[in-house]
Amino acid sequence: MSEDRTPQEAYGHWKEKWFQRHEKLIEIARDELGLEEYPEDPDKQRAYHDRMAELKSSDEELQRAERKRDEVLEELIEENAPHGSEADKIRCIKKAILQIKNNQLAEFLGLSQNYVTKFRVTLRGDVIRSDIPQSVREKIRKRDGDACVRCGETSELRLHHINPVLRCEKGECHVPENLATLCEGCHHLAHEDGSDVVLTYDSTDGFWEWVNEGGESSRTSP
Ligand SMILES: [Zn+2]
Incomplete structure (x- = not known):
């Protein structure tokens, strides 16, 4: 790590490098296969994913960025x-x-994403563990139809605290009214910078307005 960079900056730097290189590899794979965009045809999809996997496993620039990114984490620990x-x-x-993604942290530590997600950064910058009771989890999933309330996505779902843990009064944090199912992408948007510190909206009503602005289907506060 460069001496004048904070771990946060160094991580951001290598994450960005990785992302840019990954975009380039997508371009290369599409060029080779003559694809304008992500293909609908399952055979073409398979060919594309195979080629991407090959490119990623043999690309030194991508792997260097990945290694450097992980080195920052190793050093921190x-x-x-x-x-x-x-x-x-x-x-x-x-x-x-603050901007670390749960899936990358989980992969780095060899832990499940579910476990890593339980640790939340509060507004004061502390990290606390917050466990939503299993019965509440199941209730919300059912209420939200096992889909993201904003875009309808059904994979990579997570429970979002509408009011962040530290803003809640005791006992009103893990309640159904304060929880909503979001996909990874929308959850990231809700937290604006990908951390728990900054939110896209400023109240519970604001949350549901934001949900209805962005999505295709119209949902109301349950
Ligand atoms: Zn979504």
């Missing part, structure tokens, strides 16, 4: 939680790198 538990490691990284 080494400096702050070398003998800590998995929970300590998650806390250490989330505290230092």
